[in-house]
Amino acid sequence: MIGSGCDAPQRASSQTVAAYEVPLLTPPDRLEFLNLVSSEANAEGLHVDFASDSELERTADVIPKAKQTMKAAVWRGIEDDQCEAVIMDGYDHLGLVWIMFLQGQDTALAVRFREKVMSKIMARWPETTSLPVTPSGSIPLHRDLIKTPSGYKLDPANTSRYGVDASSPLVAKPQDYR
Numbered sequence: 001m002i003g004s005g006c007d008a009p010q011r012a013s014s015q016t017v018a019a020y021e022v023p024l025l026t027p028p029d030r031l032e033f034l035n036l037v038s039s040e041a042n043a044e045g046l047h048v049d050f051a052s053d054s055e056l057e058r059t060a061d062v063i064p065k066a067k068q069t070m071k072a073a074v075w076r077g078i079e080d081d082q083c084e085a086v087i088m089d090g091y092d093h094l095g096l097v098w099i100m101f102l103q104g105q106d107t108a109l110a111v112r113f114r115e116k117v118m119s120k121i122m123a124r125w126p127e128t129t130s131l132p133v134t135p136s137g138s139i140p141l142h143r144d145l146i147k148t149p150s151g152y153k154l155d156p157a158n159t160s161r162y163g164v165d166a167s168s169p170l171v172a173k174p175q176d177y178r
Contacts, residue, residue: 014083018101021131023128025095030070030097036120037087044116049080051070067090068090068094070097073086074087085113085117087100135164144161159171
């Protein structure tokens with residue numbers, strides 16, 4: 001399962017290996033981001049599928065907690081054979097879009113794509129922040145994170161929820177958020 005806040009076992013190729021939060025607070029920023037990711041994906045023989053604004057609005061009308069400003073995925077193969085990255089925000093972090101990179105079946109391609117696209121994202125949106133990836137490959141829920149100077153860390157009060165030891169570098173320490 002791909003997503004945040006869940007600890008279900010995953011196939012190795014579907015395992016999240018890196019994740020980032022990109023501040024995309026305006027429609028022009030979101031469009032620029034999708035164009036950048038699509039360009040880099042196309043250069044690697046990948047493609048991006050994304051939900052339209054009207055699709056996102058219809059979903060939010062029916063399920064308010066499903067409100068999003070962006071929902072997309074980077075795929076390999078004409079038939080969406082392998083997901084390489086998932087891109088989304090959520091009702092509790094609208095405009096703070098998460099891009100989660102998967103291990104992929106072709107790990108060399110996955111690493112190459114991740115490095116190229118993140119280099120361009122960081123250059124354009126330098127406020128981009130890393131997210132912790134738990135040992136199971138999930139990203140903690142936004143409410144369970146603490147923003148530190150070196151990126152998000154897991155709130156120590158929630159370590160057991162994610163099967164993370166309190167001494168892990170994924171966990172915020174008092175000096176991280178003073």
